[in-house]
Amino acid sequence: MVKRTMAAAAAALTLTGFAGAAQAGPDFDAIKSRGHVICGVTTGLAGFALADSQGKWKGLDVDLCRATAAAVFGDAEKVKYVPTTAQQRFTALQSKEVDLLVRTTTWTLQRDTALGFDFAAVNYYDGQGFMVPKKLGVKSAKELDGATVCVQPGTTTELNLADYFRANKMNFKPVVIEKVEELRQAFFSGRCDVYTTDASGLYATRAANAPKPDDYIILPEIISKEPLGPVVRHGDNQWGDIVRWSHYAMVEAEEYGITSKNVDEMLKSDNPVIKRILGVTPGMGKALGLDEKWAYNIVKQVGNYGESFERNLGMETPLKIERGQNALWTKGGQQYAMPIR
Amino acid sequence: MSQATEAGQVAPARLPPTVDTGAIAWLRKNLFSSVGNSLTTIVLAGLLVWLAVWFIDWALLKATFQAESGQACVGTGGACWALINDKLRLIFFGSFPYEEQWRPLLAILAMIAMLVLSCDRRMWNWRLAIVWAIGSFVTFLLMFGQIHIPVTLIFVVALLAGAGGYLLRRATAPDMERIAWIVLMALGALYLVLRVAGVIRGAAIPVAPFEYVETGLWGGLPVTMILATYGLAAAFPYGILLALGRRSNLPLIRALCVGFIELIRGVPLISLLIMASFLLPLFLPPGVSFDKFLRAQVAVILFAGAYIAEVVRGGLQSLPKGQFEAADAMGLNYAQKTAFIVLPQALRVVIPPLINTFIGFFKDTTLVLVIGIFDFLNTANAALVDPKWAGFPGEVYLFAAFVYFCFCYSMSRYSKYLERELNKGTQR
Numbered sequence: 001m002v003k004r005t006m007a008a009a010a011a012a013l014t015l016t017g018f019a020g021a022a023q024a025g026p027d028f029d030a031i032k033s034r035g036h037v038i039c040g041v042t043t044g045l046a047g048f049a050l051a052d053s054q055g056k057w058k059g060l061d062v063d064l065c066r067a068t069a070a071a072v073f074g075d076a077e078k079v080k081y082v083p084t085t086a087q088q089r090f091t092a093l094q095s096k097e098v099d100l101l102v103r104t105t106t107w108t109l110q111r112d113t114a115l116g117f118d119f120a121a122v123n124y125y126d127g128q129g130f131m132v133p134k135k136l137g138v139k140s141a142k143e144l145d146g147a148t149v150c151v152q153p154g155t156t157t158e159l160n161l162a163d164y165f166r167a168n169k170m171n172f173k174p175v176v177i178e179k180v181e182e183l184r185q186a187f188f189s190g191r192c193d194v195y196t197t198d199a200s201g202l203y204a205t206r207a208a209n210a211p212k213p214d215d216y217i218i219l220p221e222i223i224s225k226e227p228l229g230p231v232v233r234h235g236d237n238q239w240g241d242i243v244r245w246s247h248y249a250m251v252e253a254e255e256y257g258i259t260s261k262n263v264d265e266m267l268k269s270d271n272p273v274i275k276r277i278l279g280v281t282p283g284m285g286k287a288l289g290l291d292e293k294w295a296y297n298i299v300k301q302v303g304n305y306g307e308s309f310e311r312n313l314g315m316e317t318p319l320k321i322e323r324g325q326n327a328l329w330t331k332g333g334q335q336y337a338m339p340i341r
Numbered sequence: 342m343s344q345a346t347e348a349g350q351v352a353p354a355r356l357p358p359t360v361d362t363g364a365i366a367w368l369r370k371n372l373f374s375s376v377g378n379s380l381t382t383i384v385l386a387g388l389l390v391w392l393a394v395w396f397i398d399w400a401l402l403k404a405t406f407q408a409e410s411g412q413a414c415v416g417t418g419g420a421c422w423a424l425i426n427d428k429l430r431l432i433f434f435g436s437f438p439y440e441e442q443w444r445p446l447l448a449i450l451a452m453i454a455m456l457v458l459s460c461d462r463r464m465w466n467w468r469l470a471i472v473w474a475i476g477s478f479v480t481f482l483l484m485f486g487q488i489h490i491p492v493t494l495i496f497v498v499a500l501l502a503g504a505g506g507y508l509l510r511r512a513t514a515p516d517m518e519r520i521a522w523i524v525l526m527a528l529g530a531l532y533l534v535l536r537v538a539g540v541i542r543g544a545a546i547p548v549a550p551f552e553y554v555e556t557g558l559w560g561g562l563p564v565t566m567i568l569a570t571y572g573l574a575a576a577f578p579y580g581i582l583l584a585l586g587r588r589s590n591l592p593l594i595r596a597l598c599v600g601f602i603e604l605i606r607g608v609p610l611i612s613l614l615i616m617a618s619f620l621l622p623l624f625l626p627p628g629v630s631f632d633k634f635l636r637a638q639v640a641v642i643l644f645a646g647a648y649i650a651e652v653v654r655g656g657l658q659s660l661p662k663g664q665f666e667a668a669d670a671m672g673l674n675y676a677q678k679t680a681f682i683v684l685p686q687a688l689r690v691v692i693p694p695l696i697n698t699f700i701g702f703f704k705d706t707t708l709v710l711v712i713g714i715f716d717f718l719n720t721a722n723a724a725l726v727d728p729k730w731a732g733f734p735g736e737v738y739l740f741a742a743f744v745y746f747c748f749c750y751s752m753s754r755y756s757k758y759l760e761r762e763l764n765k766g767t768q769r
Contacts, residue, residue, distance in 0.1 A: 043713050044726040051715075051723050053427050055436035055560070080557060081436070082633075083713040088619055095622030097633070208731030318728035 027236035028072075028289070031099055036078040039065035040098035043083040046204050047313040047321070048104050048124075057081045061102040063308040064123050064230055066301070067246040068100065071294040076301035090115055093233055100243055101231040104200075111231070118240050121247040122229040123305075125325040125334050127222035128160050129199035131206060134215050136193055141221035145170040148192040150183050152176070156224070161196055164223045184209050198226055200313075200321065207318040222325065242288055249295040251337035252277055253304035255328055260303040263296060277340050284340055295340070305335060411730040421733040425740050428724035432740070435560010435715040435723075441486075441552065445563040448483040451476055452566050460755055462762060473574070484563060486551035492544045493536055500529025508676040556634035560715035562744070564634075568706040568716065572641035573649075573699055579642065580649025585679065587650065588657055598650070605647035610708055613640045618712035637709045645702050652694045656687035689763045696756035700749045717741065 031037055041049035041061055049059040066076035084092045084103060093101045094116065104126075105111070107119040130149075132138050141164070151158050153176040165172050175192045177183040184205055187195040195202065199222060206213050230247065232240045253259070256274050258266045266274055275281040278299075279292035288294065302308065306328075313321040327333025361370070373379040403419025406426060414421035425432070434442045455476030458464055464472060482488050503526030510518060535541045559567075586598035605613070617636040625631070660683060668678040688695075710719040721741040725734050 043710070043715075043719070044723040046726050046728040046731070050726055051431060051436050051720075052727070053431050053724075054439040055431050055434065055442075056439070057436065080555070082557060083715065085711055085713050087615075088712055091619040091623065095619075095625075097622060204728065207728045318731070 025236050025238055027096075027099060027233065028239040028242070031072060031239070035073070036080050037065060037069045037072065038080045038082060038097070038099045039068075040082050040084045040089055040092050040101040040103055041065065042103050043085060045104060046208070047200070047317065047319045049081070049083075049102075058312065060124060060308055060312045061104065061230075063302050063312065064102045064243075064247060064250075065100070067250055067298045068243055070297040070301045071242055071246045071249070071288075071290055074291060074293065074297045076297070090117070093117065093231060096233070099232070099239070102229075103231075104228045105231055107227045107229050116234045117231045118234060118237075120230045120232055120240050120244040122227040122334075123247055124200070124228040126198050126200050126226035126228050127325070128157055128196060128224040128226070129202050129222050130219040131187075131195045131202045131216055132193060132219060133190075134217055138219065141219045141223070142168060142170075144172065144194060146172070147194050148173040148175055149194040149196055150175045150177065150187040150192040151196050152180060152183060153178060157197055160224045199324075203313075203319045203321045207320065213320075220324075238289055242290065245288060245340070246294075246298060247305075248337040248340065249277065249298050250302070250305040250308065251328070251335050252340050253295070253299045254306040254335075255330060255337065258299050258304060259307055260300055263299045267296070273340070411732060414733065421730075421736050424724070424730045424733050424736055427730065428727070428737075431561075432717070432720050432724050432737075433561045435564065435720045436558050437560060437563075438552075438554060438558065441554065444483040444486070444551065444554075445559070445561070448480045448563050449566060451479045451483065452563075452570060455480070456570065462759075477571075480567070482548060482550070484559060484567075485554060487547070487549035487553045489545040489547045489549075492546065493533070496529045496532035496536075498529075499525050500533065503527070503529060508674075509680055512672070512674065512677065556632050559634065561720045562717045564709075564715060565703075565706055565717040568638060568641055568709065569699075569703040572638060572645055572706065573702055575642045576645035576649050576702075579646040581653050581684065583646060583650035584653035584657060587654055602647045602650050605643055606651070610640070610644050610705055611711055613644055614708060614712050616640070633712065634714060637712060637714055641702070641706060641709075644705075645698070648698050648702075649695065652691050652698055653687065655694065656689075656691035657683065659690050660687055692756060692759055692763065696752055696759075700752050703748060703752070704745060717744065 039062075041057065041059075044050050045059070047059055049057060049061045052058050062081070065079045065081070069078040070076040072078075082092060082098050084098070084101070089101055089103050089105065090111075092098050100120075102123070104124070105119075106126075107122060111117055112119055130141050130144065132144075138144060144165075149161060149172045151161055151174055158174070158176070161172070161174070172194075175186060177186055184195070186192060188210060195205070197205075199218065202218050206216050206218070210216050230243050232243055252273075253263075256271065256277065258274060258277065263278070267278055267280055269275065269278075269280075272281065276284055278296045279285055279294070282292045285292035285294045291297075303311070306323075309323065309326060310316060313319050315322070323331070323333060325334050327335065329336040359366070372382040399418070400420045400422075403417050405414045405417055405419060405421050405423045408414060408421070408423035408427075411421060411424060414423060430439070430442055434445045437445050455472055458472045458476075459469055478488070503522050503524070507519065507522040507526060510522065514522075532541065536543065583598050583602060586594045587602065589595050589598070614637060617640040618633060621631070621636060664682055664686065665678070668682040673682065707716055707718040709716050710722070715723065718741055721737050724730070725737050
């Protein structure tokens with residue numbers, strides 16, 4: 001989105017001097033001596049990071065924070081959450097206010113390089129999608145020729161929309177409204193046939209704002225790439241590795257059927273891969289500088305990626321997001337963990 | 342009997358005067374004095390009744406007070422107070438550890454007690470300092486759970502108290518009291534000198550009855566109240582100093598104060614908060630970091646101080662020159678003149694704009710949401726995002742507005758009372 005890009009560019013301009021200024025390996029030491037991980041999250045986004053009625057943080061991003069704490073300390077509760085705004089997030093990471101940022105942040109070249117960050121993984125593949133009322137009878141975005149489309153002006157969303165329709169030789173009538181609440185209002189009151197924004201946003205909007213959520217469907221086409229993932233500073237590759245492999249451990253656990261419920265039985269498994277993941281065959285923990293039980297603790301206390309997804313975003317939640325792109329690679333999705341060996 | 346005129350003629354009988362007391366007369370006079378007014382009254386009354394009926398129907402009769410999720414409220418056509426019910430503790434206390442939330446509750450009560458006590462004019466002397474010392478200690482002890490009081494702080498307070506007392510009471514106090522002030526000051530100074538010289542090691546008195554809760558977990562009403570109360574409490578004396586400095590005869594002090602006030606007033610509060618939150622950490626050496634909450638608090642104090650200074654300056658300028666001259670003629674020094682002659686009169690004049698500033702700042706503290714601090718409005722916002730309860734923003738905002746209104750309206754009433762009280766001397 002343009003806003004994000006602008007913020008990144010602005011931050012890049014002011015902060016280039018700070019990029020790469022960090023020394024080698026200090027972050028992980030600081031975390032260990034402090035006794036907890038400080039995790040930058042959103043100030044509140046349903047499904048990704050949100051304080052529940054008891055003030056406890058929950059969500060897909062929060063689960064990744066908890067996974068890193070489980071890996072480092074063997075206790076997923078040893079996390080301090082720092083809510084950050086979209087503008088503030090990169091400064092918070094640069095100024096060491098947080099150890100890692102898991103805040104629905106799109107992985108782009110600018111951020112990965114000029115801002116002095118490393119994206120450790122992609123924990124959610126997002127992208128721009130379309131929502132239409134069911135009664136329209138449309139099953140694919142290719143059938144949207146001549147539709148009126150509700151879209152926010154001045155965003156990359158608007159540009160992607162124009163590109164997509166031009167590429168597919170279709171016409172559309174845009175209804176551009178600056179304020180997102182009014183835009184949703186316009187869509188649900190029937191002023192336009194289609195509402196377009198990031199797919200996770202479409203699901204959240206449908207769950208939260210639709211008069212009858214079941215009357216609307218989100219079309220399967222995703223027309224832009226928004227890979228969201230955890231971010232760490234340059235300067236401590238070991239800590240970056242731990243974050244990266246914490247995510248991979250969750251994905252790998254799902255692939256091999258290890259869940260928070262059966263993880264103890266899985267310890268007795270004969271499968272050499274599972275043995276390596278759970279630390280029955282030692283080596284992996286040592287390589288990361290962690291306890292050999294690191295992945296066991298993640299799966300036991302946080303769950304595998306699929307469990308986390310279903311708990312926070314899946315069909316049982318009000319958001320009702322399908323796995324789609326975020327299914328395992330074995331099931332046609334893109335969640336592909338590098339082998340733990 | 343009819344009146345007789347001088348000529349012996351009977352005057353024609355007149356209609357009895359219309360009743361001009363009682364409810365009907367009041368109605369006639371104020372609401373139905375002409376056709377136009379009557380029409381206006383009827384239309385407005387009709388509108389009011391219609392609104393009231395609609396509101397009662399929505400907020401009470403059709404409302405849902407208990408439910409598992411927002412689904413139960415859909416289609417009832419009434420308010421979904423069950424959402425407030427479910428999220429009450431989140432809205433009031435944010436992400437403060439759930440089992441410990443009695444602590445922020447008590448902290449709120451302690452602060453309210455402290456504020457109510459300070460409203461009483463009879464407390465406006467040394468008692469106020471004690472009320473605030475105890476109130477603040479209790480509040481922060483409850484919020485933090487543990488406080489380590491540095492011994493240095495105690496001696497700094499002794500030094501400041503001694504210096505202040507000596508300056509103000511030097512001319513009028515008996516010898517014994519003067520000596521006591523000097524001893525207090527000397528003790529503080531002695532300790533500080535020894536401490537800086539490294540003879541005495543720094544120590545702290547630990548008070549740790551509860552589990553430690555850091556400011557990052559604070560949220561909701563305590564955050565709003567602490568930011569506003571301590572922001573204004575610190576900004577008030579500091580604003581007065583700025584105002585006095587701006588009227589000082591010393592050019593350097595005057596220039597500094599004018600520069601500061603104009604600089605701070607020239608930028609929006611949001612930019613100050615963003616500066617404090619984003620830029621400050623980048624300029625600090627690695628490893629040194631201020632608490633985000635403290636940074637926001639300092640930004641609020643700086644900002645409020647500049648505004649209060651200008652309000653107070655208005656009061657200072659309204660004083661007739663004769664007051665200053667009379668004080669000089671009495672042989673009072675600058676501190677005495679300011680504390681006993683100038684400020685009491687100047688502050689009395691500026692109570693309405695001062696309370697206006699206070700009310701404004703109480704609400705302005707909500708801006709801390711741009712730097713990710715969960716004040717009351719922000720926790721209310723967080724309650725909205727939960728998809729389980731999505732779709733009822735009206736109820737949440739109405740509730741938040743109600744709470745803010747309670748605070749601001751009490752301040753406004755108090756200002757009215759104070760104005761009456763302090764102007765007794767000038768009223769006829």
